């Protein structure tokens with residue numbers, strides 16, 4: 001049966017390299033339809049407990065929560081801002097965690113990060129690897145993707161080792177769906 005995989009670029013950049021990487025990885029899956037999340041389409045105000053009391057949950061958070069509820073698995077690629085989540089991702093994550101603390105519902109997840117630098121977002125990846133399991137994260141594979149602009153060209157991975165490693169992780173996700 002075809003699986004529904006939600007891909008998320010953990011960024012609000014219009015041309016997010018993380019969104020591109022997550023969607024590329026999704027296309028390597030054998031039998032999946034992709035629900036591609038651009039955080040810009042789920043705009044939500046800056047979280048505060050006071051605002052939550054005042055307005056409840058914003059529409060974008062409820063819609064995204066519904067997508068997560070209906071997903072069979074996730075491919076998430078996190079942007080790194082000053083060694084941590086982008087503000088857009090963290091804000092989204094905070095709102096989602098108020099709707100359901102088990103944000104990721106224990107569904108299989110491939111967790112990636114990329115940046116133009118040689119560490120490929122390793123710091124934000126480490127943060128999520130430690131944190132997501134407390135929020136229902138079932139991470140079946142993870143990988144930082146370094147030097148995006150050198151290793152990903154014309155919509156494809158041009159570095160053979162990175163391509164092979166990503167395919168191995170995608171196959172792991174496939175098996176766990």
Ligand SMILES: Cc1cc2nc3c(=O)[nH]c(=O)nc-3n(C[C@H](O)[C@H](O)[C@H](O)COP(=O)(O)O)c2cc1C
Nearest residue numbers: 011013016017018079080081082083115116117121
């Ligand atoms: C405020 C800010 C902080 C950043 N901090 C980091 C960083 O700590 N490590 C890193 O590798 N890249 C950093 N970058 C560069 C991002 O990795 C780069 O902008 C990348 O394109 C972000 O991913 P995105 O295109 O998916 O938004 C930073 C960029 C911004 C705007």
